[in-house]
Amino acid sequence: MGLTSIVLNTVGSPLNRILQAEEGGREEEGLLGTPYHQPTLAPESLFDIGPITVTNSMLMTVLSVLLLTLVAVWFSRGMKLIPNGKQNFLEMIIEALLGLVESTAGRRVGRVVLPLIGTLFVYILFANWFSLLPGVGTLLWHGGGHEEGVPLFRAPNADLNMTLAMAVLTIVIVQIAGIAAHGVGGHFKEYINPLHLIDEIARVLSLSIRLFANVFGGEVLLTVMLALSFLGAIAVLPVVIPVVFLGLELFIGLIQALVFALLALIYITLAVGSHGDDQHATEESAH
Numbered sequence: 001m002g003l004t005s006i007v008l009n010t011v012g013s014p015l016n017r018i019l020q021a022e023e024g025g026r027e028e029e030g031l032l033g034t035p036y037h038q039p040t041l042a043p044e045s046l047f048d049i050g051p052i053t054v055t056n057s058m059l060m061t062v063l064s065v066l067l068l069t070l071v072a073v074w075f076s077r078g079m080k081l082i083p084n085g086k087q088n089f090l091e092m093i094i095e096a097l098l099g100l101v102e103s104t105a106g107r108r109v110g111r112v113v114l115p116l117i118g119t120l121f122v123y124i125l126f127a128n129w130f131s132l133l134p135g136v137g138t139l140l141w142h143g144g145g146h147e148e149g150v151p152l153f154r155a156p157n158a159d160l161n162m163t164l165a166m167a168v169l170t171i172v173i174v175q176i177a178g179i180a181a182h183g184v185g186g187h188f189k190e191y192i193n194p195l196h197l198i199d200e201i202a203r204v205l206s207l208s209i210r211l212f213a214n215v216f217g218g219e220v221l222l223t224v225m226l227a228l229s230f231l232g233a234i235a236v237l238p239v240v241i242p243v244v245f246l247g248l249e250l251f252i253g254l255i256q257a258l259v260f261a262l263l264a265l266i267y268i269t270l271a272v273g274s275h276g277d278d279q280h281a282t283e284e285s286a287h
Contacts, residue, residue: 037137037151039219043159044150046141056151057159060136064127064156074237097121104262105269113268116173118167121261124157128215128253131155132246137223157215159254160208167207170264171200178271187271207263214256 004005043055075090083091097118102110131154155164178187190196226244 021041023189035222037140039137039216039223040153040160041160041216043154043161044141046152047143054143055159056154057156057162060131060153061127061156061159061162063153064123064130067130068123068126071154094118099260100262101265104265105272107283109269109272113177113265116268117261117265119171120264124166124211124260125254125257127156128257129250131158131215131219132222132249132253137219148262155215155219157211158219160212163212163215164204164208166211166260170207171204174264174267177268181272203263203267207260211256211260214252216251221245222249 018220043057043131045053045055045056045106046059075086079087098110101117103113104110105113136155138152139152141152142149155286175187222242222245227240
């Protein structure tokens with residue numbers, strides 16, 4: 001039992017809590033009698049700050065942004081003309097992103113949109129991976145009238161409000177880029193055709209729902225697999241099954257971050273159109 005407890009705790013499964021619940025004569029409140037709570041479509045509210053209701057996904061978003069900011073500050077400290085160590089790693093990521101945006105949008109436009117595309121990619125990737133840490137979905141909040149407890153932390157991108165906000169922001173920036181390149185009249189003359197307006201709405205829905213559905217679906221799948229492995233009779237199952245699916249979620253988190261950033265880049269490139277030395281690169285990206 002001692003070895004099993006260590007194995008289960010490694011993947012974030014508080015076995016002691018289950019044993020104490022059984023000794024106390026009560027059933028565990030989670031999925032299949034485990035500490036894992038089945039995710040809901042809507043995020044759970046935790047507490048109110050004035051008129052603002054703080055949800056578990058909102059709390060996780062704030063923590064992700066704060067931690068990502070600290071990481072960025074740490075990477076940017078002690079920058080040298082001749083890079084080494086962490087600066088080499090940081091410059092490798094920036095150069096990869098720069099090459100990606102320049103190959104799609106051209107040199108001039110690519111360098112302008114690099115901060116936006118890089119921020120979208122890094123934030124989505126970090127939020128997706130940060131949400132796989134032990135404790136997310138298992139630590140419960142009993143305040144705010146929640147007697148049975150609700151998960152204190154939840155993946156930010158498993159909240160449709162978050163993905164929809166990023167999608168709307170992306171499309172707004174696409175319109176700004178189009179106006180900057182062609183003027184108000186030149187950009188919005190395309191909206192005379194109602195199909196173009198429908199296409200913009202479809203882009204918002206596609207960006208938001210794709211990311212939300214993949215992250216939420218992965219969250220549900222991982223929760224079910226963890227719960228099933230928790231109940232396994234063989235001690236090795238609680239390690240093998242979660243590791244396989246955690247690896248899958250790491251890969252999906254990377255792909256979804258890349259897809260969102262690439263689609264945002266393509267939309268901006270198409271809105272800007274061909275200009276000067278960017279003509280060839282823009283035409284290639286459109287095809």
